[in-house]
Amino acid sequence: MSNVAAENLPDAQGHFGPYGGRYVPETLMHPLQELEAEYFRAQHDPDFQRELSYYLREFVGRPTPLYFAERLTKDLGGAKIYLKREDLNHTGAHKINNAMGQILLAKRMGKTRIIAETGAGQHGVATATVAAMFGLKCVIYMGAVDCQRQELNVYRMKMLGADVVPVHAGQKTLKEAVNEAMRDWVTNVRHTHYILGTAYGAHPYPVMVRNFQRVIGDEARAQILEKEKRLPDLLIACVGGGSNAIGLFYPFLDDASVKMVGVEAGGLGIQPEQHAARFQGGSLGVLQGTRSYILQDEFGQIQSTHSVSAGLDYAAVGPEHAWLRDASRAEYTYATDDQALAAFMKLARLEGIIPALESSHAVAECMVRAPKLGKDALIIVNLSGRGDKDVAQVAAKVGLQMPK
Amino acid sequence: MNRIVERFAQLKRDGKKAFVVYIGAGDPNLDATRQLALAFDQAGVDILELGVPFSDPLADGLVNQLAAQRGLESGTTPPKLLETITSIRKQSSIPVVLYIYFNLIHKVGMEKFIADAARAGVDGLLVLDLPPEESDNYEALMSKAGLCHIYLVAPTTPEDRMEKIVKRGAGFIYYISREGVTGMQTQVASNLAEQVAKIRAHTSLPIAVGFGISNPEQAKAVAKEADGCVVGSAVVNQIAQHGKSPELVGKLSAFVKSLADAVKTI
Numbered sequence: 001m002s003n004v005a006a007e008n009l010p011d012a013q014g015h016f017g018p019y020g021g022r023y024v025p026e027t028l029m030h031p032l033q034e035l036e037a038e039y040f041r042a043q044h045d046p047d048f049q050r051e052l053s054y055y056l057r058e059f060v061g062r063p064t065p066l067y068f069a070e071r072l073t074k075d076l077g078g079a080k081i082y083l084k085r086e087d088l089n090h091t092g093a094h095k096i097n098n099a100m101g102q103i104l105l106a107k108r109m110g111k112t113r114i115i116a117e118t119g120a121g122q123h124g125v126a127t128a129t130v131a132a133m134f135g136l137k138c139v140i141y142m143g144a145v146d147c148q149r150q151e152l153n154v155y156r157m158k159m160l161g162a163d164v165v166p167v168h169a170g171q172k173t174l175k176e177a178v179n180e181a182m183r184d185w186v187t188n189v190r191h192t193h194y195i196l197g198t199a200y201g202a203h204p205y206p207v208m209v210r211n212f213q214r215v216i217g218d219e220a221r222a223q224i225l226e227k228e229k230r231l232p233d234l235l236i237a238c239v240g241g242g243s244n245a246i247g248l249f250y251p252f253l254d255d256a257s258v259k260m261v262g263v264e265a266g267g268l269g270i271q272p273e274q275h276a277a278r279f280q281g282g283s284l285g286v287l288q289g290t291r292s293y294i295l296q297d298e299f300g301q302i303q304s305t306h307s308v309s310a311g312l313d314y315a316a317v318g319p320e321h322a323w324l325r326d327a328s329r330a331e332y333t334y335a336t337d338d339q340a341l342a343a344f345m346k347l348a349r350l351e352g353i354i355p356a357l358e359s360s361h362a363v364a365e366c367m368v369r370a371p372k373l374g375k376d377a378l379i380i381v382n383l384s385g386r387g388d389k390d391v392a393q394v395a396a397k398v399g400l401q402m403p404k
Numbered sequence: 405m406n407r408i409v410e411r412f413a414q415l416k417r418d419g420k421k422a423f424v425v426y427i428g429a430g431d432p433n434l435d436a437t438r439q440l441a442l443a444f445d446q447a448g449v450d451i452l453e454l455g456v457p458f459s460d461p462l463a464d465g466l467v468n469q470l471a472a473q474r475g476l477e478s479g480t481t482p483p484k485l486l487e488t489i490t491s492i493r494k495q496s497s498i499p500v501v502l503y504i505y506f507n508l509i510h511k512v513g514m515e516k517f518i519a520d521a522a523r524a525g526v527d528g529l530l531v532l533d534l535p536p537e538e539s540d541n542y543e544a545l546m547s548k549a550g551l552c553h554i555y556l557v558a559p560t561t562p563e564d565r566m567e568k569i570v571k572r573g574a575g576f577i578y579y580i581s582r583e584g585v586t587g588m589q590t591q592v593a594s595n596l597a598e599q600v601a602k603i604r605a606h607t608s609l610p611i612a613v614g615f616g617i618s619n620p621e622q623a624k625a626v627a628k629e630a631d632g633c634v635v636g637s638a639v640v641n642q643i644a645q646h647g648k649s650p651e652l653v654g655k656l657s658a659f660v661k662s663l664a665d666a667v668k669t670i
Contacts, residue, residue: 013537023506023533025463027558027583030565169469170459179462186463187584189560286507287460299481300511302459
């Protein structure tokens with residue numbers, strides 16, 4: 001069994017084995033070094049940790065339940081399924097765990113302006129929310145296509161007082177929003193903090209975001225031990241950049257008996273530009289500050305991606321996931337658009353929970369695995385977000401009509 | 405001797421400043437790039453920086469992003485660009501620097517990319533998103549191939565870091581005159597002289613200043629303080645306007661000459 005957690009990665013330069021690092025224009029190098037230093041100071045500062053715990057408890061609503069999905073378990077006829085209910089956080093997804101941590105850090109650093117990218121809009125909403133709460137100016141970059149397909153979240157961000165800037169470059173989705181946020185940051189770095197929303201980008205973002213998200217796994221581990229008096233056999237989470245997955249996985253890395261599987265977006269199937277499964281069709285590359293698996297052509301141009309889920313529709317995957325895969329500590333698979341839609345409907349009908357399309361990918365993989373495991377097996381599925389934002393899109397796809 | 409090093413040595417002997425022009429390669433197509441390179445050589449350009457079109461140019465402002473898009477649409481790939489440089493080399497010895505995002509090098513491998521570039525007649529690389537910390541054996545491979553690895557210094561670079569960077573650089577130091585992406589500005593940064601002096605305290609390499617310089621007055625003001633000035637977006641903007649015109653080369657040549665003349669009259 002591997003001892004990946006014992007290796008205490010990333011190293012001082014932010015490398016997870018051959019992945020990670022800091023590949024950015026010179027203007028950002030020193031600001032990233034300052035951010036890194038301040039983050040590690042905060043991480044070991046009991047006052048900072050107390051403040052973070054206070055807001056996570058009183059404002060975000062943590063801990064979130066670990067819910068036994070009884071009817072889904074019965075329906076699938078195999079392993080016992082628990083859902084980690086990150087959808088019950090304030091703003092409706094795990095994203096606020098990280099947004100809260102980073103805005104407290106921004107305040108500590110004296111930054112007065114916050115920027116962020118968003119795909120599905122959940123990270124944008126979380127960021128706009130904490131910015132409103134602390135009275136900081138906030139600008140959210142969002143691909144123009146994503147603005148359309150996640151309209152509800154655009155309105156939420158505007159109501160919270162954020163400026164939402166649609167990005168019209170390229171395929172007008174998450175990758176372009178990240179480019180635009182980085183351009184803003186390069187220009188305004190002295191007074192602006194960039195709240196990157198996933199375990200991706202230049203060091204220290206992957207490690208910082210992971211550490212702000214590990215609360216998911218820390219809670220889940222304690223909860224399952226309390227409920228079942230033993231560790232789970234399998235963890236399942238969707239992987240876009242990979243923050244909800246690494247948040248769940250990380251506290252279990254030393255528990256050799258716990259298997260973990262990350263689920264990427266299989267889109268319309270694994271053909272070029274039809275999916276966002278970097279471990280299926282990708283190769284090693286450097287994009288937006290880090291070295292990891294990316295979807296690219298023979299010359300290194302980044303390829304278009306497709307997923308029904310805006311939050312997973314991204315050409316690169318977080319470097320720590322690439323490392324966990326190499327170390328055989330986690331396994332990575334994919335679910336197609338159709339599988340995710342079916343899982344979305346199934347969870348709504350059986351459990352009374354409407355999941356985000358992103359999280360539906362994890363549920364879809366659970367539908368494949370649970371029946372193959374015995375009734376004494378335990379699965380935890382990370383239900384990373386709720387699906388309110390997706391209802392119009394899903395209704396159209398599955399053909400729901402308004403009553404006459 | 406490397407053409408960049410040679411050119412700066414010559415300029416120093418003549419008491420002149422270097423005029424560096426940036427354009428996006430393959431904008432509007434690679435044949436135009438070849439013609440522009442030859443015309444710029446005649447118009448007084450000392451070094452030509454060719455932006456290699458990349459799908460995700462996150463350090464570039466809108467003008468250069470659009471140029472990259474036009475470059476990609478015209479089918480510009482690194483191998484085709486190197487063929488174009490080979491053909492420029494038959495008629496001109498203008499020093500050529502590739503301004504490039506690291507993934508395009510990483511994909512084919514550092515060793516092969518550098519060897520191919522050297523063979524085609526490239527003189528230097530300026531890799532936007534490859535800081536010295538991640539450079540691995542880049543500097544050694546570049547030196548071995550006779551190419552200059554040009555490093556950037558930014559206004560946010562503190563002096564101890566600046567010292568480390570400039571000691572490792574080759575050819576010249578590219579000072580980014582302001583925080584931000586590439587693009588035209590109305591004013592030259594007020595602390596430029598001070599910043600250039602700080603860099604000069606740590607290196608004998610020539611210092612070229614770029615980002616935001618868009619007219620002859622600014623070019624002249626910058627060249628006074630540094631060893632050279634770089635004009636990019638302002639030229640790219642002219643290509644965007646005249647790209648489809650049969651007079652593209654003539655118009656651009658005249659525009660670039662006005663800038664070159666300003667730099668050369670110091």
